[in-house]
Amino acid sequence: QITLKESGPTLVKPTQTLTLTCTFSGFSLSTSGVGVGWIRQPPGKALEWLALIYWDDDKRYSQSLKSRLTITKDTSKNQVILTMTNMDPVDTATYYCAHSQGYSGYEDYWGQGTLVTVSS
């Protein structure tokens, strides 16, 4: 059974760096074809894809946010970490991590999401 869970701060101040951790079970991020991605959703708005890391450490980013995002993995801990620098109130959103299948695949298992509010 594949499960994922996001953790991190619920409140960050403008200009701060956000660090989110996705802890997963039921699969290995060293298995060929597997990836873990991050997607966010501002309140009442659409989904926005942010970043993805593959089993071979290939990393992909949203072009509009690339300069602010870093995605890393710790295979031994079954964790993927997303950092986003220079947080702004417009970054207030629910952040989801998801298991991804294949290079041209899909996000088939999702975490429950974690709401991050950016406010002073």
Next chain:
Amino acid sequence: DIQMTQSPSSLSASVGDRVTITCRASQSISKYLNWYQQKPGKAPKLLIYAASSFQSGVPSRFSGSGSGTDFTLTISSLQPEDFATYYCQQSYSTPRTFGQGTKVEIK
């Protein structure tokens, strides 16, 4: 980035209705198109991948079609549990962009 445009943005329908949602890509994405269902306060759920392949456990009243730039999600007979927001997503290239969503509401 590849832009995904869904239509309509919202619709009202009754239980038993046939519902069709369309998704258009700004360039050809072959069959790399996924559909998700999201209910309020919940994570999205994968319904269909690769334009027409069912995710395990998805009811057969859901179907997907299309290739290239134009795609369709059809619910053959709307059920009460289908009232939700539906998103398309292209996975032809990264970033894997989503459409803006279609909210299906009760008439």
